[in-house]
Amino acid sequence: MPEKLVVVGNGMAGVACVEHILKHGPDFEITIFGDETHVNYNRILLSMVLAGEKSADEIVLNDIDWYRAHGICTRLGIRVSRIDRGARVVIDRNGQSTPYDKLILATGSTAFIPPIPGVDKENVHVFRTLDDTNALLAKARKGLKTVVIGGGLLGLEAARGLQVRGCEVTVIHLMDSLMERQLDATGGEYLKRRIESLGIRVMLPRQTAAIVGNGHVDGLRFASGEELEAELVVIAAGIKPNAILAREAGLQVNRGIVVNDFLETSDPRIFAVGECTEHRGQTFGLVAPLFDQARVLAATITDNRGPVFSPPAPAAKLKIMGIDIFSAGSIDECEPGVEVVRYEDPAMGAYKKLLLKNSRLHGMILVGDIEDEQTYLDWMRSGTDLAPLRRQLLFPPTVGDPGLAVAEMPDNETICGCNGVRKGEIIEAIHKHGITTLGQLKARTKASTSCGSCAGLCEKLLRAVAPDFQEETKTTLCSCVPFSYERLREIVRGQKLKSVEEVLAVYGNRKGCEVCKPALSYMLDMLWCGDHEEDRSARFINDRVHANIQKDGTFSVIPRMRGGVTSPDELRRIADVADKYNVPMVKVTGSQRIDLLGVKKADLPNVWRDLGMSSGQAYTKGVRMVKTCVGTEFCRYGVQDSTNTGIELERRFENLFTPHKFKMGVVGCPRNCAEATVKDLGFVGQDGSWQVVVGGAAGKSVRKADLLITVETTEQALEAAGLFFQYYRENGNYLERSYDFVERLGIEKIRKETVYAPEEERRKILDRLHRSKALSQDAWLERNHPANPTQFVQIEPMERVPMSAQAEGSVVREREEAQLV
Amino acid sequence: MTWTKITRVENIPPREGRPVRIGELEIAIFNVNGRFLTIENACPHRGGPLCDGIVTGTAVVCPLHGRHFDLETGMPVRAAEAKCLAVFPTRVEDGVVLVDLTAGRAFNESEAAA
Numbered sequence: 059m060p061e062k063l064v065v066v067g068n069g070m071a072g073v074a075c076v077e078h079i080l081k082h083g084p085d086f087e088i089t090i091f092g093d094e095t096h097v098n099y100n101r102i103l104l105s106m107v108l109a110g111e112k113s114a115d116e117i118v119l120n121d122i123d124w125y126r127a128h129g130i131c132t133r134l135g136i137r138v139s140r141i142d143r144g145a146r147v148v149i150d151r152n153g154q155s156t157p158y159d160k161l162i163l164a165t166g167s168t169a170f171i172p173p174i175p176g177v178d179k180e181n182v183h184v185f186r187t188l189d190d191t192n193a194l195l196a197k198a199r200k201g202l203k204t205v206v207i208g209g210g211l212l213g214l215e216a217a218r219g220l221q222v223r224g225c226e227v228t229v230i231h232l233m234d235s236l237m238e239r240q241l242d243a244t245g246g247e248y249l250k251r252r253i254e255s256l257g258i259r260v261m262l263p264r265q266t267a268a269i270v271g272n273g274h275v276d277g278l279r280f281a282s283g284e285e286l287e288a289e290l291v292v293i294a295a296g297i298k299p300n301a302i303l304a305r306e307a308g309l310q311v312n313r314g315i316v317v318n319d320f321l322e323t324s325d326p327r328i329f330a331v332g333e334c335t336e337h338r339g340q341t342f343g344l345v346a347p348l349f350d351q352a353r354v355l356a357a358t359i360t361d362n363r364g365p366v367f368s369p370p371a372p373a374a375k376l377k378i379m380g381i382d383i384f385s386a387g388s389i390d391e392c393e394p395g396v397e398v399v400r401y402e403d404p405a406m407g408a409y410k411k412l413l414l415k416n417s418r419l420h421g422m423i424l425v426g427d428i429e430d431e432q433t434y435l436d437w438m439r440s441g442t443d444l445a446p447l448r449r450q451l452l453f454p455p456t457v458g459d460p461g462l463a464v465a466e467m468p469d470n471e472t473i474c475g476c477n478g479v480r481k482g483e484i485i486e487a488i489h490k491h492g493i494t495t496l497g498q499l500k501a502r503t504k505a506s507t508s509c510g511s512c513a514g515l516c517e518k519l520l521r522a523v524a525p526d527f528q529e530e531t532k533t534t535l536c537s538c539v540p541f542s543y544e545r546l547r548e549i550v551r552g553q554k555l556k557s558v559e560e561v562l563a564v565y566g567n568r569k570g571c572e573v574c575k576p577a578l579s580y581m582l583d584m585l586w587c588g589d590h591e592e593d594r595s596a597r598f599i600n601d602r603v604h605a606n607i608q609k610d611g612t613f614s615v616i617p618r619m620r621g622g623v624t625s626p627d628e629l630r631r632i633a634d635v636a637d638k639y640n641v642p643m644v645k646v647t648g649s650q651r652i653d654l655l656g657v658k659k660a661d662l663p664n665v666w667r668d669l670g671m672s673s674g675q676a677y678t679k680g681v682r683m684v685k686t687c688v689g690t691e692f693c694r695y696g697v698q699d700s701t702n703t704g705i706e707l708e709r710r711f712e713n714l715f716t717p718h719k720f721k722m723g724v725v726g727c728p729r730n731c732a733e734a735t736v737k738d739l740g741f742v743g744q745d746g747s748w749q750v751v752v753g754g755a756a757g758k759s760v761r762k763a764d765l766l767i768t769v770e771t772t773e774q775a776l777e778a779a780g781l782f783f784q785y786y787r788e789n790g791n792y793l794e795r796s797y798d799f800v801e802r803l804g805i806e807k808i809r810k811e812t813v814y815a816p817e818e819e820r821r822k823i824l825d826r827l828h829r830s831k832a833l834s835q836d837a838w839l840e841r842n843h844p845a846n847p848t849q850f851v852q853i854e855p856m857e858r859v860p861m862s863a864q865a866e867g868s869v870v871r872e873r874e875e876a877q878l879v
Numbered sequence: 880m881t882w883t884k885i886t887r888v889e890n891i892p893p894r895e896g897r898p899v900r901i902g903e904l905e906i907a908i909f910n911v912n913g914r915f916l917t918i919e920n921a922c923p924h925r926g927g928p929l930c931d932g933i934v935t936g937t938a939v940v941c942p943l944h945g946r947h948f949d950l951e952t953g954m955p956v957r958a959a960e961a962k963c964l965a966v967f968p969t970r971v972e973d974g975v976v977l978v979d980l981t982a983g984r985a986f987n988e989s990e991a992a993a
Binding site for chain 1: 883884885886887890891892893894895897898899900901902908925926927928931932933934935936940942943945975980
């Protein structure tokens with residue numbers, strides 16, 4: 059008969075331990091009691107739920123099927139009130155007894171509530187559980203005066219979460235400096251400035267004397283007598299181990315339940331794991347050591363006693379996007395033999411402090427720039443001798459061969475600190491299960507599923523070990539803003555971010571690059587339809603000057619010529635412009651338009667003015683043209699009016715932007731003279747109907763478009779086109795052509811969500827399209843009102859330039875000089 | 880130092896560059912969020928106008944083929960391109976950008992790396 063194992067506590071440490079026990083062999087009949095009504099979720103990510111970056115479902119670690127599949131008796135929402143050690147039973151709050159042969163206490167910790175008068179008032183909350191998070195979310199609203207008591211990791215995460223929900227947040231902290239356990243005073247000051255720049259007020263040091271209010275909270279009174287108004291108070295003043303159950307059962311308890319190196323308590327049948335424990339006088343609040351405990355205890359309890367728990371060096375990272383804080387190891391610079399290396403850049407908000415002992419990295423504080431976090435952590439954990447690297451300490455060299463560092467790591471080195479997954483386990487899993495992608499690796503080993511900071515390492519390992527490693531389909535925008543397009547659209551919409559700089563400041567690296575800036579510009583324009591801050595510096599040059607840059611820095615000008623139909627008058631003007639501005643080449647394009655090549659930037663506004671035509675958008679990711687055949691107007695085979703339909707189609711969508719260029723075609727009969735079936739969107743005329751086709755291509759790849767729908771009238775065809783067009787605008791990733799988009803989503807899904815969507819949905823999609831269209835305009839109107847007055851003009855120096863500087867030879871070439879010396 | 884008054888600060892919007900021609904030499908002046916930096920305007924790869932590039936941090940991305948150059952040192956940011964560009968001392972006085980056109984220098988590679 060299997061032994062009965064009872065686990066009190068359904069949190070990360072308890073369940074992690076059960077997972078390890080199951081790996082050793084399912085010789086137990088397991089019962090898990092959980093005080094909370096939820097399945098095991100990732101508590102570390104609650105701050106992301108609060109900030110709206112993740113949903114509650116997304117932080118679940120073990121869903122209910124997992125408990126079922128392993129035959130675990132799960133008692134959720136039931137608190138254990140007593141342990142009867144003599145009878146070897148636990149008694150729950152319903153008075154029911156559950157017998158055990160072995161008992162694991164994984165009771166975790168509770169929020170520490172300082173003994174301040176008034177903490178019991180309404181609207182005073184803690185931030186510890188999913189229920190706490192939901193309660194805060196229910197209260198949070200725009201302008202709510204919110205005070206967070208506690209300037210540690212949790213307090214700051216709570217503050218940021220509530221602030222992005224619109225609350226007016228003030229953080230008060232008892233100490234002189236924020237996160238004083240992880241940072242020194244300078245680091246704390248950098249952090250404070252950054253937090254303040256995000257719009258959160260910080261008050262230091264403040265001792266709260268009382269929470270005042272009549273029934274519900276009105277404000278805080280500090281020991282100094284000063285008062286602060288508050289409608290919501292969140293206490294995040296630390297945690298204390300939950301050890302009452304153990305204490306009442308007569309187990310040895312100090313601050314936490316006392317455990318030895320094998321996680322055994324003073325009763326040989328009772329074990330403890332997680333934040334409720336005290337090991338060699340130390341209690342724990344960060345997750346990494348707790349996962350180590352879980353592994354050790356699993357060995358102990360399954361008669362594989364041997365592994366001992368030795369707490370790893372602490373490492374803490376603030377999980378607030380836009381604030382990069384990393385601290386690890388010992389940060390006590392007064393420790394004998396410790397030397398300190400520092401770097402500060404106030405303008406960049408970057409601060410680095412490394413503590414060395416015996417030429418080894420002993421601890422570190424990184425604020426603002428944590429790019430080298432992994433290298434430092436490797437140095438610290440491996441005890442690398444840094445004497446030969448002294449000159450590169452603050453800016454360690456990037457490893458040439460990415461596989462090298464990971465190849466050199468020993469097999470028992472931990473890759474994922476959160477989930478305690480070692481290199482050896484990952485390699486074994488890769489071979490055993492034929493893993494080829496990071497996603498599979500995550501599902502199989504749990505590596506990189508908590509904070510995700512080891513994803514890079516895992517990928518390097520995969521690359522080095524897996525024979526047919528496959529890169530995941532690229533889902534994040536770029537390393538500057540490491541979110542998927544879907545997530546970013548949600549963030550930008552949800553947080554009402556209205557400028558590229560704002561997105562980069564809050565969710566990115568504050569720099570941005572040529573990849574993410576144009577993508578974010580597109581996203582903002584698409585989501586806010588012009589009700590946003592257009593930032594030309596984030597646009598590619600083509601979109602600053604509305605022309606296509608050529609190899610010599612000149613530009614190409616293609617006016618709109620709807621449906622490829624022009625007039626003698628337009629042609630005369632084009633000819634006159636070509637003469638007047640000495641245009642080196644006039645060319646008919648493949649899009650039934652005329653291209654003026656080699657125009658100087660300074661001439662662009664005048665060229666547009668003299669043309670008197672609107673922009674053909676041939677330089678941008680937007681609506682290009684509708685190529686048409688002559689159709690019923692002249693053609694003896696035509697069965698539909700393709701030219702006029704094409705012109706109307708072009709009018710409806712012109713001036714709008716799309717994830718990638720968007721080319722269309724309309725043909726008046728199935729002979730397809732204007733190649734509509736290899737366009738992003740095409741109409742193929744038939745006798746009495748139109749086929750609307752999407753996702754065609756005749757460029758780098760050739761793809762026949764898929765049939766979206768067949769309709770009877772031209773108006774119906776135009777509506778179907780509008781639905782697909784707007785759907786692509788909203789759901790396509792930047793630089794994703796419609797043919798990739800259609801293949802990614804599948805035409806079935808696209809049909810279901812556009813032309814076959816319920817009437818209400820279709821109307822909403824078209825409304826959004828019409829709103830964007832109404833706010834769009836011909837970009838060439840900027841000839842009269844340029845976005846910036848110096849956009850097109852050549853800047854002339856204000857004063858005469860000294861003769862000596864006029865020759866290019868004045869540039870001193872150090873390299874040449876060095877050779878002369 | 881021979882400072883030449885070039886233009887008013889507001890003529891160069893944040894995170895953008897503007898070209899200025901002086902005799903044979905063309906320079907590009909960038910406004911890196913209030914800090915002005917000056918670099919030769921021709922990418923050593925195919926002569927692309929750097930003034931038209933997107934700014935990323937203190938680097939600019941050539942609009943033609945995406946080469947990155949640091950505006951402080953003139954060094955290419957990615958190792959693939961060996962050549963570096965001259966940069967010029969630049970300062971702001973009474974809202975006017977001044978450049979020392981006589982002091983353009985291309986850093987020695989080993990020097991810039993140190």
